[in-house]
Amino acid sequence: MDIKTTGPALPPRTVSESQSEMTELILPNDTNTLGNLLGGRLMNFIDLVGAMAAFRHARSHVVTASMEHIDFIAPVHVGDLLILKSSINRAFRTSMEVGVKVWVENTLAGIHRHVASAYLTFVAIDPQGRRVPVPPLDLQGDEENRRYEDAGRRREIREAEARRRRIPKFDPATPIRP
Ligand SMILES: CC(C)(COP(=O)(O)OP(=O)(O)OC[C@H]1O[C@@H](n2cnc3c(N)ncnc32)[C@H](O)[C@@H]1OP(=O)(O)O)[C@@H](O)C(=O)NCCC(=O)NCCS
Numbered sequence: 001m002d003i004k005t006t007g008p009a010l011p012p013r014t015v016s017e018s019q020s021e022m023t024e025l026i027l028p029n030d031t032n033t034l035g036n037l038l039g040g041r042l043m044n045f046i047d048l049v050g051a052m053a054a055f056r057h058a059r060s061h062v063v064t065a066s067m068e069h070i071d072f073i074a075p076v077h078v079g080d081l082l083i084l085k086s087s088i089n090r091a092f093r094t095s096m097e098v099g100v101k102v103w104v105e106n107t108l109a110g111i112h113r114h115v116a117s118a119y120l121t122f123v124a125i126d127p128q129g130r131r132v133p134v135p136p137l138d139l140q141g142d143e144e145n146r147r148y149e150d151a152g153r154r155r156e157i158r159e160a161e162a163r164r165r166r167i168p169k170f171d172p173a174t175p176i177r178p
Helices: 039-058 142-165
Strands: 020-025 061-072 081-091 095-106 111-125
Touching: 020 039, 039 061, 039 081, 039 095, 039 111, 061 142, 081 111, 081 142, 095 142
Parallel strands: none
Antiparallel strands: 020 081, 061 111, 081 095, 095 111
16 A cells, blocks of 8 residues: 655654543443343444544544454443543554553442453555554653553564464455455
8 A cells, every 4th residue: 555655744742632532321222132232332432432542643534454452351231331531552654553441330320440441553544545654652751651662562463473374465456355
């Protein structure tokens, strides 16, 4: 895929400039036959809140390249409030790793509990689908530095795993046969 690299170097953005949050009331349509939130529905919410942070950081269109390492720690029930928060851990060249943390609020008891965490990578693209560079991160404080370093380690591991599994590169010109 082409990369559009024209233009001046992008000014850095802080993590807080793109941090995003969303709250969802869990309804019967989101749940399984026991009234528990479906894992796929939770992944959909995670993808959306992750994309919000990536959009705000890149200020361009973004696509989800990967969603990895999701921990489903506790079930979520119909009638609960789901609270999702996302922030950019690291900006690479055209991609960004976003961390998402999810809590559930029991609406009757008012109790909050951590239910899931995930890391996603989004790639910035222009309206023609060409990858575009993303601004670097202006890191503030030890916690943001730790997340930045951890994201670099996860990328190294993911790339080594992709080489081992020989995951093919995306080529829009190559016809696909099932
Ligand atoms: C993601 C996508 C744009 C990558 O395109 P590509 O031509 O293979 O690009 P490259 O391999 O050169 O990688 C481009 C960037 O994406 C990153 N990347 C590519 N595949 C990745 C993956 N599976 N996980 C994390 N990052 C990935 C690379 O590390 C690179 O980052 P950098 O520019 O910051 O260094 C392409 O695979 C795509 O369009 N996928 C479909 C996306 C989509 O439709 N998502 C919605 C779900 S269906």
